[in-house]
Amino acid sequence: MGAVSTVRSMNDVRKAAMRELPERETRGFSESASGGMRGQSESLAQIGGVLFNQQVSTRYWHLAVSAPTAAAACAPGQFFYLRCGDDGEPLLRRPMSVYQIHRERGELHFLYAVKGVGTTRLAQLRTGDSLDMVGPLGHGFTLHPDWRGVLLVARGVGLATLGPVAAAANRMGIRVTAVLSAQTERDVLSESYMRSCGACTLVVTDDAGTSGVAAMRELVANILASEPIDALFTCGSQRLTALLQEMAAERGLPGQAALEEPMGCGLGVCYCCVRPFARKEGIEQLRVCRDGPVFPLAEVITR
Amino acid sequence: MDMRVAVGGLMLQNPVMPASGTFGEEMAQVIDLNALGALVTKSVTPLPRMGNRSPRVAETMAGMLNSVGIQGKGITAFVRDTVPFYREFQSPLVVSVSADTADEFADLASSATVPGVAALEVNISCPNLEDDGRSYAMDPVQTRRVLEKVRAATRLPLWAKLTPNTGALTEVAQAAEAAGADALVVANTILAMAIDVETRKPKIGNVMGGLSGPAIKPIIVRMVYQTARAVRIPIIGCGGIASGNDALEYLLAGASAVQVGTYNFVQPTAMLTIIAEMEAYATRHGVTRIADLIGAAQQM
Numbered sequence: 001m002g003a004v005s006t007v008r009s010m011n012d013v014r015k016a017a018m019r020e021l022p023e024r025e026t027r028g029f030s031e032s033a034s035g036g037m038r039g040q041s042e043s044l045a046q047i048g049g050v051l052f053n054q055q056v057s058t059r060y061w062h063l064a065v066s067a068p069t070a071a072a073a074c075a076p077g078q079f080f081y082l083r084c085g086d087d088g089e090p091l092l093r094r095p096m097s098v099y100q101i102h103r104e105r106g107e108l109h110f111l112y113a114v115k116g117v118g119t120t121r122l123a124q125l126r127t128g129d130s131l132d133m134v135g136p137l138g139h140g141f142t143l144h145p146d147w148r149g150v151l152l153v154a155r156g157v158g159l160a161t162l163g164p165v166a167a168a169a170n171r172m173g174i175r176v177t178a179v180l181s182a183q184t185e186r187d188v189l190s191e192s193y194m195r196s197c198g199a200c201t202l203v204v205t206d207d208a209g210t211s212g213v214a215a216m217r218e219l220v221a222n223i224l225a226s227e228p229i230d231a232l233f234t235c236g237s238q239r240l241t242a243l244l245q246e247m248a249a250e251r252g253l254p255g256q257a258a259l260e261e262p263m264g265c266g267l268g269v270c271y272c273c274v275r276p277f278a279r280k281e282g283i284e285q286l287r288v289c290r291d292g293p294v295f296p297l298a299e300v301i302t303r
Numbered sequence: 304m305d306m307r308v309a310v311g312g313l314m315l316q317n318p319v320m321p322a323s324g325t326f327g328e329e330m331a332q333v334i335d336l337n338a339l340g341a342l343v344t345k346s347v348t349p350l351p352r353m354g355n356r357s358p359r360v361a362e363t364m365a366g367m368l369n370s371v372g373i374q375g376k377g378i379t380a381f382v383r384d385t386v387p388f389y390r391e392f393q394s395p396l397v398v399s400v401s402a403d404t405a406d407e408f409a410d411l412a413s414s415a416t417v418p419g420v421a422a423l424e425v426n427i428s429c430p431n432l433e434d435d436g437r438s439y440a441m442d443p444v445q446t447r448r449v450l451e452k453v454r455a456a457t458r459l460p461l462w463a464k465l466t467p468n469t470g471a472l473t474e475v476a477q478a479a480e481a482a483g484a485d486a487l488v489v490a491n492t493i494l495a496m497a498i499d500v501e502t503r504k505p506k507i508g509n510v511m512g513g514l515s516g517p518a519i520k521p522i523i524v525r526m527v528y529q530t531a532r533a534v535r536i537p538i539i540g541c542g543g544i545a546s547g548n549d550a551l552e553y554l555l556a557g558a559s560a561v562q563v564g565t566y567n568f569v570q571p572t573a574m575l576t577i578i579a580e581m582e583a584y585a586t587r588h589g590v591t592r593i594a595d596l597i598g599a600a601q602q603m
């Protein structure tokens with residue numbers, strides 16, 4: 001009962017956020033024109049107030065912003081396009097998927113790895129600073145109320161992207177099992193958050209030699225054999241995506257994968273973030289920012 | 304404040320419009336399209352195109368490289384789906400067209416001549432398959448040949464979009480004027496390249512791409528200045544505009560209007576800010592008609 005109403009309200013919120021854009025089915029070349037987008041001026045451009053921005057391990061930072069409108073509209077798997085410096089360096093925004101959504105408190109959290117100039121600038125934000133953000137953007141994950149259990153398999157920053165899936169599934173009464181993969185134990189940052197969302201977590205690392213493809217195949221096979229899993233979710237590794245694709249296909253299970261691609265506009269107009277997907281109709285060039293970033297697992301072409 | 308400018312057969316309510324390929328229906332979610340001087344579509348091609356391989360974008364200092372490769376659904380779907388969407392807005396619709404041969408260009412121009420389209424922007428900066436892939440706008444003879452065919456195929460105002468990748472800029476501009484272009488867009492992206500030193504490979508899938516953004520502005524301002532002296536038709540300046548002052552620089556160099564590209568990615572509301580900043584400048588300087596600034600920096 002409660003679970004069903006959560007789904008409804010989540011879908012409604014997402015529809016509102018998408019401003020009556022074409023449905024998922026009409027993506028790619030067949031985008032239909034919609035007069036419904038008119039007059040939504042500046043609704044996606046937001047300023048968030050930084051609540052905290054903390055280094056949580058050698059490479060990772062946890063950023064929390066107050067942004068009630070964005071938090072209310074945001075669904076798991078969606079992302080924000082963040083301005084990292086207002087002096088023109090870096091020029092382009094950086095895409096970050098949302099790690100925690102706290103609607104009641106009007107908060108959005110991000111978990112990011114410091115890589116280059118953009119994320120270095122992001123790490124300089126202090127409590128009380130403002131963050132120029134565009135979003136929520138893209139199509140997020142879909143959870144089905146009939147599902148008994150889901151398996152999340154993520155690596156590196158992909159752990160952040162799957163955070164809100166664990167939370168939403170828990171609210172819907174869907175059991176979550178999560179396999180979290182990272183270089184070292186210290187980099188498995190979302191484990192405590194996933195646990196607090198009621199997920200059963202398993203950690204594998206390069207250090208411990210437990211994150212290789214063969215070991216993962218065995219681990220995932222055991223989970224699928226012993227637990228009622230109705231769908232697979234993944235993010236953060238091409239290698240893991242390929243493995244899960246194969247295992248899901250063998251068992252006839254549906255899956256979803258969140259992808260990353262360098263972006264221009266983030267809004268769907270420039271076609272900079274396109275990559276090929278294997279769809280029923282053949283190979284299609286789809287936009288990660290608009291048609292994704294979450295795609296059906298079976299359609300992803302790994303590289 | 305009179306912000307109107309006359310550009311190639313159209314009277315625009317203000318001089319600011321998006322650059323082709325950096326704007327689309329989705330922008331209506333972020334800004335009020337009725338506030339813009341015109342709406343310019345991404346280049347439409349005769350048939351659907353898959354575009355280039357990824358990655359298609361790489362950031363560089365104060366700019367970006369792209370090699371999208373004009374992915375799109377083709378003119379039939381465009382006329383059916385996209386033109387009706389823009390009919391809802393009052394800003395004039397300028398359709399950018401791009402084709403591989405002069406005859407295809409002419410057919411395309413004729414297919415794009417439908418109610419709701421106010422002008423055509425002819426993207427002659429794209430590769431010409433009849434000339435070994437060099438772009439039409441690198442060469443005055445090819446420019447004249449393709450534009451004469453397009454001119455004969457449509458009654459709509461024609462804007463020719465030039466490439467900065469030529470040593471014959473003013474000759475190309477004059478050839479376009481002679482062929483019947485009503486305005487010139489100066490310019491498209493600068494052919495460029497970036498290499499990742501860690502992987503020792505080009506940063507974009509297509510190896511080479513077009514450089515855009517603030518980094519190119521001084522080069523294109525110079526080109527607008529030179530072109531304005533060489534032709535009598537209006538010029539639309541395009542390259543690296545990020546602020547009202549950048550847009551004014553183009554007007555002073557001789558442009559009648561401007562297009563904003565890459566900066567829409569940085570700040571989706573940028574065009575509205577630019578319009579407001581131009582108005583504020585005019586008020587501050589006691590300018591009553593923004594058009595009075597066109598070419599004010601030209602040394603006669």
Ligand SMILES: Cc1cc2nc3c(=O)[nH]c(=O)nc-3n(C[C@H](O)[C@H](O)[C@H](O)COP(=O)(O)OP(=O)(O)OC[C@H]3O[C@@H](n4cnc5c(N)ncnc54)[C@H](O)[C@@H]3O)c2cc1C
Binds near residue numbers: 094110161260
């Ligand atoms: C939809 C989406 C969601 C993401 N979510 C997260 C997240 O939650 N946490 C996190 O740590 N990272 C996330 N990323 C990756 C993050 O955007 C990049 O790590 C970041 O852009 C790097 O910027 P930089 O300036 O520090 O690095 P640089 O290497 O200096 O960046 C150079 C350029 O490459 C682009 N780029 C580099 N890596 C990536 C990448 N993996 N994907 C897309 N563009 C890239 C940058 O945006 C920039 O334009 C996400 C990416 C996408 C597309």
Ligand SMILES: Cc1cc2nc3c(=O)[nH]c(=O)nc-3n(C[C@H](O)[C@H](O)[C@H](O)COP(=O)(O)O)c2cc1C
Binds near residue numbers: 270322371373515562
């Ligand atoms: C991602 C991207 C796609 C583009 N696509 C087109 C196109 O389809 N047709 C065209 O004539 N110009 C295209 N351009 C060039 C722009 O219209 C503009 O001429 C150029 O980017 C310079 O302006 P800017 O520095 O303001 O971006 C594209 C530019 C970018 C960045």
Ligand code: FES
Binds near residue numbers: 262263264266269289
């Ligand atoms: S980044 Fe522009 S379409 Fe995706």
